Amino acid sequence: MENGENTRVNAHQPASEPRQNPHGFWRGVREWIQIIVIALIISLPIRFFVAEPFVVNGASMDPTFSTGQFLIVDRLTYRFNEPKRGDVVVFKYPNNPKVYYIKRVIGLPDETIKIKDGEVTIINAEHPSGLELEESYVRPVHMSKETLSATLKQGEYFVMGDNRAESSDSRIWGALDQSLILGRPVVRLLPISALSFFPGQYHE
Numbered sequence: 280m281e282n283g284e285n286t287r288v289n290a291h292q293p294a295s296e297p298r299q300n301p302h303g304f305w306r307g308v309r310e311w312i313q314i315i316v317i318a319l320i321i322s323l324p325i326r327f328f329v330a331e332p333f334v335v336n337g338a339s340m341d342p343t344f345s346t347g348q349f350l351i352v353d354r355l356t357y358r359f360n361e362p363k364r365g366d367v368v369v370f371k372y373p374n375n376p377k378v379y380y381i382k383r384v385i386g387l388p389d390e391t392i393k394i395k396d397g398e399v400t401i402i403n404a405e406h407p408s409g410l411e412l413e414e415s416y417v418r419p420v421h422m423s424k425e426t427l428s429a430t431l432k433q434g435e436y437f438v439m440g441d442n443r444a445e446s447s448d449s450r451i452w453g454a455l456d457q458s459l460i461l462g463r464p465v466v467r468l469l470p471i472s473a474l475s476f477f478p479g480q481y482h483e
Contacts, residue, residue, distance in 0.1 A: 333369055333379065333464065339440035339447065340381055343367070343416055343479045349469035350381075350478070354462040362387075362436060362460060364401075367479040370438075371459040374452055379461065382448050383416070383479070386437030388457075391430045394450070397422045397443065416441045416481055425450060434458070441479075 335348045344350075344367075352369050362368055362384050372378040386392040391402040393409070400409040423443040427450060431437060435454035440446025449455060467478040 331462070333381070335381060338445050339442050340367075340383075340479070341421065341442040341445075342418065343383075343441045344381060344464075344467075347469075348467055348473060350464040351466040351468065352462040353465040357457075357460055357462060362457070362463075365481040366463055368436075368438065368463050369461045370455060371461065373455065373459060376459065380447075381464070382438035382440050382446070382455075383481075384436050385412070385439050385449075386429070386431055388431050388433050388435055390437075391428065392437045393428045395426045397424045416479070417443060421445075429454065436460070 331352045331354055333350045333352045335344045335350065336346055338346065350369075357368075364384055364387055366384045367381065368384055369379055369381050372380050385399060386401060387403070389403065393400045393402065399412045399414065401412060402409050421442040421444055429437060429449070431454055434457045436457065437449040438455050439448045439450065464478055465476065467473055467475045
């Protein structure tokens with residue numbers, strides 16, 4: 280008799296307590312799936328055409344960028360504008376397009392770049408006698424002492440790491456074709472202490 284009474288009491292739950300509805304559960308699952316699909320539809324075009332996350336790996340851009348820093352790369356700007364000298368760009372490594380590099384633009388199309396004992400001089404129509412770059416983003420400890428010369432064609436850029444002593448760049452594998460440039464970092468999100476907009480930006 281007690282069991283029967285207990286059963287009756289348990290069966291009559293207060294109206295304020297929701298009863299488990301299997302149909303409601305699956306309806307909720309479908310709604311979450313729809314939300315996820317809509318989010319993907321919205322975010323994927325942004326991911327592939329507007330902005331892309333990028334994590335720095337390596338010391339080639341020290342001290343401007345360090346390993347583990349999380350960047351948002353703008354993929355849109357260079358669809359309408361040409362890279363400028365001093366821009367930091369993310370691009371596909373010419374010898375392995377599956378790998379991404381981050382470097383600074385030093386030489387522009389149709390220019391000649393001369394490096395002597397690590398000092399960079401640009402020869403172009405505006406400076407036929409040569410313009411020696413003042414590279415405040417390169418610390419003395421990161422300098423290198425090579426000597427070389429390179430002349431760029433249309434659509435080619437000469438890129439170098441700010442840490443010249445530890446950078447694989449155009450000095451080693453040659454000019455960078457514009458078609459390989461992905462974009463430029465517009466936000467440094469992590470670490471929070473280094474949060475900044477247009478990090479590494481420098482123009483002559």
